[in-house]
Amino acid sequence: MLSSVRRSLGRKLMLAVGVPSVAFALVLLMWLRSRTEALQPELDASYRLAIGAVIALAAGGAAIHALAMRFLVEQPLQRLAAGLRRAREGDFLHRVPVESDDELGVLAENFNTTLAAVTDLHARRIEDAASMESMQRELALKAQLEARVKELTLLFDLSRRLVSTLExxxxxxxxxxxxxxxxxxxxxxxxxxxxxxxxxxxxxxxxxxxxxxxxxxxxxxxxxxxxxxxxxxxxxxxxxxxxxxxxxxxxxxxxxxxxxxxxxxxxxxxxxxxxxxxxxxxxxxxxxxxxxxxxxxxxxxxxxxxxxxxKMVRLSQTDALTGVHNRRSLFARLELEAERCERFEHHMAIALVDVDRFRAYNEAHGHAAGDAILRRVGALLQGAVRKVDLVARYGGEEFAVLLPRANRAAALAAAEKLRGTVREAALPDGAGHVTISVGVGVWPDDARELAALMDAADAALYAAKRAGRDAVRAHEPGMREHPGRKRDVATTADAEAAGN
Missing domain, CATH: 3.30.450.40 (GAF domain)
Incomplete structure (x- = not known):
């Protein structure tokens, strides 16, 4: 009973207005009865009739009041409450009918206006959410495009710069x-x-x-x-x-x-x-x-x-048989060293090395054995020079050793080291051990041109051969003009120009 009253505004108003009215009427009747108690026998019937009339009047008034409250107050408020529930559930298009011009009608009209504003706000929120989602997609796409552009830029720069060098x-x-x-x-x-x-x-x-x-x-x-x-x-x-x-x-x-x-x-x-x-x-x-x-x-x-x-550069600069530098590499390096000597006034020496009695050994034991001797001699020469020096096969059984920044004394010491290294290796040649003869030419003491320098070293080598082989000789004036020597400046220059 009490819960139904708490849930109904009409019942509350009926209790608030009707019950006090009935109580007031009953109190008034009781007061009248007490005042007319002496006349009770005559008024008793009328009194009971009045009480019944008051009760009937109170009941009728209460009923009329309840109906009025039901139709004029409670039902409009229920419609407003139902509209609020539907709005809470997301039905922003629902509207409460405005049935009067009183306060409840004004309340319903204001509710509809508020709901319309909420509907517009919800629509804008949906539009904003869609716009935000679209913007996020665009930003994600932009980020992806930027990442792809960065990747393509890196690949392009890499490919462009990678083809710019072979070093x-x-x-x-x-x-x-x-x-x-x-x-x-x-x-x-x-x-x-x-x-x-x-x-x-x-x-x-x-x-x-x-x-x-x-x-x-x-x-x-x-x-x-x-x-x-x-x-x-x-x-x-x-x-x-x-x-x-x-x-x-x-x-x-x-x-x-x-x-x-x-x-x-x-x-x-x-x-x-x-x-x-x-x-x-x-x-x-x-x-x-x-x-x-x-x-x-x-x-x-x-x-x-x-x-x-x-590999191609190395092959183009390397003698295929011995693994040391070839003539092309030798003369290319000679030109560079000659430029440095001219610029800084340095010395430079070239040592020509010839394997003694190689032709006889080659004819007696075959080319395979002769090639093995040349490979071994080349390895020995490379192991006996400085890192800045260059060992090259000059042709046949001859090697050339370039000695940058070496004067006559240093060149002779280096040549003696080469000779001693080969001799101490004790390579068998059938009749004993392999030996070498070395001729040394020094820039600029003996020549200031490469062809003349090579010819000076060759003349010194010829002198070492004449001295009995297994010897070292430095160029001296007059060696080039020895009548038994077959080489001269012209042939050396031609070999240099040919580069092989």
């Missing part, structure tokens, strides 16, 4: 600059596979101590060695949990991070590995991995071309 060291520097420093906060190491062993050797780094250069990694060792062996990209999301432990000191030794190793593949062969480190777990997204694989493909082609170029 391997410069090429590695370009890859390190564009890839190692161009992709953000990480350490980078470029490994090249060593010919013969297949080991990976660090050739260039970024974000690492330069002392790391030269570090050797075997195939299958660490992520880089694994990538080289499997010829596939290796992504270590967390170095603390992956069994392929890092080999290089990427970031404080055992610091956690992620490593990406991308092999440099060329015609199914691994020429090296690009290795990256970031001090965070799972730091290499899939799109960046694809980009670095594209970079590795371009770098692999460029590095292989540079290596082939080095």
């Amino acid at each position: 391997l060291d410069r090429l590695l520097g370009i890859v390190t600059e564009l890839v190692g420093r161009g992709l953000g906060d990480h350490a980078f190491a470029l490994f090249l596979a060593e010919e013969g062993t297949g080991d990976l050797v660090v050739r260039s780094v970024s974000g690492l101590d330069a002392a790391v250069v030269g570090t050797r990694v075997r195939s299958g060792e660490g992520p880089a060695g694994w990538a080289a062996r499997e010829r596939a990209t290796v992504l270590v999301g967390d170095t603390t949990t992956d069994p392929r432990r890092p080999v290089l000191p990427w970031h404080g030794g055992d610091a956690a991070g992620a490593i990406l190793s991308v092999p440099l593949l060329h015609q199914d062969a691994c020429t090296g590995v690009l290795a990256f480190f970031r001090p965070a777990r799972d730091a290499f997204p899939a799109d960046e991995v694809r980009l670095l694989e594209s970079v590795a493909g371009q770098a692999a082609i460029a590095i292989e071309n540079a290596r082939l170029h080095q």
